[in-house]
Amino acid sequence: MPEGHTVHRLAREHAALLAGRAVRLASPQGRFAAGAALLDGRVLTRTEPHGKHLWYVFEGGLSLHVHLGIYGTWARGSGPPPAPVGALRLRMTSGDDWLDLRGPNACEVHTEAERAAVLARLGPDPLRRDADPARAWARVRRSRSEIGRLLMDQSVLAGVGNVYRAEVLFRRGLSPYLPGNALGREDWDGLWVETVSLMRAGVRAGRIVTTRPEHRARRSGLVDREDAHYVYRRAGEACRVCDTEVRTRVLAGRNLFWCPVCQA
């Protein structure tokens, strides 16, 4: 269940586990058998996340490119791996450790050139230290598209998905329907900083929590599911800040949620 924060967290975890080690790859399901054979036994150099894409860079220059899509998941364990059941696209093992990949949108071998080609069509990733927000702003400021659409466009900004789109706009008090070219520089700067901050928190926590304690029903203890978001999937419920009904409508092919008062 991945937006960029999940991908960056996996990149760190998997690098800590496998970097510098020879890795065995197998595709019990068969769909990635040829690719797995090509990389099998090579030493993993590093992982390289960008937005929702993740590359496992192996010695020799070839990479494993994984995009989880909506459904993709990794499972991890050590000790004897379970017998492969169902559609197991890829199993990576090194020593006692194993990683199982199911349901990804993409799982393929990339050359350096192929990796560069994908990167070339991605906007800056708020979770990367080398991200240049000015590149995204250059697109936003001259676009007539709604900001709620631009945030979902991976060529403008890479890593934001449907949850962060809704929550970041709420936190900044911006209407999703504001055209990019109607945003001021301060609006954009605030939006970027908010995105970086919420997504970093997401990497740390391993999930998306965007509410401040004073806006939660339960103010102490673990943040339960109900309390984690301001507007995402809360259509018809009361806004946590102003009590207005949270609204929903499809924008850019996905269900958008927003408060018409806080985000006028």
Next chain:
DNA sequence: GCTAAATGTTGAT
């Protein structure tokens, strides 16, 4: 046990 929906992208229309 069934159905719909889901934190996503691509390619056809």
Next chain:
DNA sequence: TCAACCTTTAGCT
């Protein structure tokens, strides 16, 4: 703009 793809789970019965 819409269907297709991949899989799991929540919310029904």
